[in-house]
Amino acid sequence: MGKGKAVAASATGGKKKRGIRETLWKYRTLELMCLPAIIFFFMFSYMPLPGIYVAFVNYNYQGGIFGSPFIGLQNFQFLAESGKLFELTKNTILYNLAFIILGNILAIFVAILLNEMRSKWFKKVSQTMMFLPYFISQVLVGILVYNLLNYDYGFVNTILVKLGLEKWGPYSDPTVWPVLLVIIHLWQQTGYNSVVYFAAIMGIDAEIIEAAKVDGANGFQKIRYIILPGLRPTLVILLLFAMGGIVKGNFGLFYNVVGTNSILFPTTDIIETYVYRAATTEFNFSRASAVGLYQSIIGFIMVMISNFVVKKIEPDYSLF
Amino acid sequence: MKRKLLATLLCASMVLGLAACGSSAGSDSGATANTSGAGDAQATTTTDDGASTDAAAIDTSEHVKIVYMTTGGAPDPASSQTDEMLEQLNAILTEKVNAELEIYYIDWTDYLANYNLTIAQMDGSIDLIGTASDWLDAWPNAKKGAFLPLTEEMLQTYAPKTWESVSAEHWDLCKYNENIYLMPEDNYAQWTNHGYAYRLDWAKEAGLADGVQSWEDLTTYFKYVKEAYPDVIPWDSDGTQYGQMVGGWITSHSDYVSIDGINSGAMWGGSKDDLYTVYSPYVTDTDSLVAFAEMMKEWDEIGVWKTDVLNNTASDNREDFKIGRVAAEQHHTQTWTDLCSHKEGYTIYDDDEDAETGFFYFGQETGNVVALSITHGAMAVSAASNNPERALMVYDLLRNDPECYALFNYGVKGVSYDINEDGMRFLPEGYNSATDSITTNFWWGRNDDLEIKDATMNWDAIEDLYAEYDSIKIDYPYGQFVPNVDSIQSKIENINEIHTNYMKQIAFGKYSGTAEEIVAEYQEALKSAGIDDVTAELQAQFDALYK
Known part of the structure; x- marks a missing residue:
């Protein structure tokens, strides 16, 4: 929007008074197209903003958000008192970093593979098959994983026993879960994420690739010098967006796969699961919002930092 | 510069907006x-007041x-x-x-x-x-x-x-x-004190002539079942039973009387001879907890439950008990009254005419039974x-x-039930529980004046146990105590969390290291979460109410 205004301002030049109205009229089609998004964000992001106040009150049904007694930072105290805030935040961030970094690398890899496939039929089939796990509910994923891995009658252990090997008990071994959870996450998300990159590859000017071919570039050179640089803006934007959510854990995945098995918590407990367990029986809206606010503030800081870093390195790709 | 500031602010409010509606899911809709x-x-309410002045004209x-x-x-x-x-x-x-x-x-x-x-x-x-x-x-x-x-x-x-x-x-x-x-x-x-329902006939085979009388007897029983009936899982527990297990152990090994409604672990209470001094046995009864941890490790090694019990959410233990796939069920007396009766679909009684279901109640050793809160x-x-x-x-x-x-x-008389000449309920001929039963779950206003006794129940056994309870029970002493926990809520929540995490490992014998170590670690965590402050606060409220 900012850019649009700037362009318009230079175009209309000196006639400043009629400038804004003229600009608005001139870009009416674009504005109309933006309207649903603007309404959406206004309704779901800006209108509930005053509701943040709920994080600072002792919520009760009669008083509602603004009628309940104000208690300052007491709702945040609970997080601090648990003595786990650091560990939880660390777990959440590390998992998300793994998800973001590995997820994007794998998605780019898959997108490039898809792009190189010659058989249209095979391309479609493999794309669909990779996409499917995305639609499986996390609850089912949890059950699936349990049936694969459980000690007494799990699929993996049945095979191990048949092969005469020793049984494997992941549900009593916290060290294996970071790897397992990342694998499960990648299995679910890669198909979906690769579509974005695949679309970006499709958007690369075919003439450049033609020209490279004429110049004698081989397949790998084409990928290295044309496709990968072409994906950079997409990657940067996706990373920046992901940074905002880096302290928001994937509750569905963790809760359904790990459940409430406390043996595994040292390596699998994230902010969401902790809060869920601690506050679920109390049904404390205020506390949940306090945690949400804490996550958002850190998310905001992360976005600002990463945008700053991106701007230093590659000013064109920064968000603002 | 201005634009940058604007963009920054926009970005900030967008992220904050997510906080307000995203992660706190129900909060806004609930609030509005x-x-x-x-x-x-x-x-x-105002109309009510108006109406109540003129009661006749409802x-x-x-x-x-x-x-x-x-x-x-x-x-x-x-x-x-x-x-x-x-x-x-x-x-x-x-x-x-x-x-x-x-x-x-x-x-x-x-x-x-x-x-x-x-x-x-x-x-x-x-x-x-x-x-x-x-x-x-x-x-x-x-x-x-x-x-x-x-x-x-x-x-x-x-x-x-x-x-x-x-x-x-x-x-x-x-x-x-x-x-x-x-x-x-x-x-x-009704009695809702918990305990273990078990196969009395099997316990007798295991050499327990009077049935299970203590936790040690349960160990003997489980060991026997595991050997004599290899197809039976002694107790297909799920991961949520830890609280009842340790609570039951403490009831069986002390005079502890817990206060309801503070947390799900019922971790605070008094003792029978000193009801109004608040303490938490989870902090004071260290030796008892260590013994518990050791016994549960033994149970785990015997194979009482499945190895992945903590992730086992699909257990259907009670139904399995009725058909003889498991050998014990941890629940309250009321559940046992069903299990010990030869009802339709309880195939253990059809398959084996010696089959009997006994009940070991928590507190049996010390006679520590508290009647139900109303x-x-x-x-x-x-x-x-x-x-x-x-x-x-x-x-x-x-x-x-x-x-x-x-x-x-x-339900409808003649379809869901019928009454025999003794005035008791029985299931009419051709009754099919899948289609003829009703589900109203009306547990909030049952009335003994209108109850019709169920003829299929094993009233001999049930009334014996009820009589035994009546002879030793004390009434729930803290009925009037509604704790005000606002100032200690966050401590209680953190204590819940610690209790759950450690107790799951202790109660299913899944801890590493020795029993002493894990109990010490657990108690240390409770203390640093402020369990003593909570006890002191509850004591202050007790004193205000009872002194």
Whole structure:
């Protein structure tokens, strides 16, 4: 929007008074197209903003958000008192970093593979098959994983026993879960994420690739010098967006796969699961919002930092 | 520069916006619905006051629907018997109070969260709420304003029979801040103290002539079952049983009497000889906890439960007990009264005529049994109800009218049950539990005056045990204590978390290191979470109430 205004301002030049109205009229089609998004964000992001106040009150049904007694930072105290805030935040961030970094690398890899496939039929089939796990509910994923891995009658252990090997008990071994959870996450998300990159590859000017071919570039050179640089803006934007959510854990995945098995918590407990367990029986809206606010503030800081870093390195790709 | 600032602010507010609506899911919708709900409630209360001055002229000209909310799964859609019963019941209710009843079920999966969430909607979709001070959040919800305060006039006018049948002392136990919030199920004999139901015949085979009398006997029993019946899982527990296990152990090894409704672990209480000095056995009874941890490790090694018990959510242990796939069930006496009776589908009794089900109750060794609090089952009226007075009238009928009571609790006579010459209930010929049973889960107003005894129950065994209980029980001593936990809530929540995490490992023998180490670590964590502060705060409130 900012850019649009700037362009318009230079175009209309000196006639400043009629400038804004003229600009608005001139870009009416674009504005109309933006309207649903603007309404959406206004309704779901800006209108509930005053509701943040709920994080600072002792919520009760009669008083509602603004009628309940104000208690300052007491709702945040609970997080601090648990003595786990650091560990939880660390777990959440590390998992998300793994998800973001590995997820994007794998998605780019898959997108490039898809792009190189010659058989249209095979391309479609493999794309669909990779996409499917995305639609499986996390609850089912949890059950699936349990049936694969459980000690007494799990699929993996049945095979191990048949092969005469020793049984494997992941549900009593916290060290294996970071790897397992990342694998499960990648299995679910890669198909979906690769579509974005695949679309970006499709958007690369075919003439450049033609020209490279004429110049004698081989397949790998084409990928290295044309496709990968072409994906950079997409990657940067996706990373920046992901940074905002880096302290928001994937509750569905963790809760359904790990459940409430406390043996595994040292390596699998994230902010969401902790809060869920601690506050679920109390049904404390205020506390949940306090945690949400804490996550958002850190998310905001992360976005600002990463945008700053991106701007230093590659000013064109920064968000603002 | 200006633009950059603007962009920054926009970005900030977008991320914050996510905080307000994203991660706190229900909060906003709940909140907005609430304000209007509260308004409604206020409006109706005022009309009530007006009406109660003129009790004779209760206006029932408008036909209304009363929704009753209960925990437990909805009946199988294949079975229409519940609907049929409701049809007949609604005919009576329409005639008497011009209202009809609908049941709203909260399935057992995550029932507490769903229960509280449904109450929090406050949109007038629920009128009557089945609740409990010990196993459902009756007091927290009352404090948050989810329940309608019931004035004496309202009860006298709209639920006169209930008002009369409950004594003044019992009404006092249902008050918070001088207002009555709950209508207690106080005229119904039941025992909900926990223990293990087990196969008495197998215990005798294992050399326990008098059955299981102690935790040590249970070890012997489980060991025997594992060897003699390799196809049977001694106890297919799921990961949620830890709290009852350790609570049961402490009851069996001390005079501890817990206070209900502070946290699910019931970690604070007094002792039988000194009821009003608060302590937590989880901090003081170290040796006992160590012994518990050691025994549970032994059970784990015997293979009492599945190896991945903590992730085992699919266990159907009680049903499996009825058909002989498992050898024990941890639950309360009331459940055992079913299990020990030869009912339809309980194939253990068909397959083996010697089969018997015994009950080892927690506290058996020390005679430590506390009778049920009267608010273990109670009915509340939603503060958002549009027709609270009619809801009370319907409840009064369900609880006190013989015809409505029998219909609502047992179903249609001749289909769901029949009465024999002794005046006891039995299942009519051709009865099929899949299609002919009803599901109303009415645990909030059962009434011994109207109960019809079930002829299929093993009353000999049951009455023996009840007599034994009666000879040793003490009444629940803390009925009037509604703790005000606002200042210590965050500590309690963190303690819950610690208790859950450690106790799961201890109670299923899954800890690494020695029993002493894990118990010491657990107690250390409790202390740093401030368990002593909580004890002191509860003591202060106790002193204010009882001294």
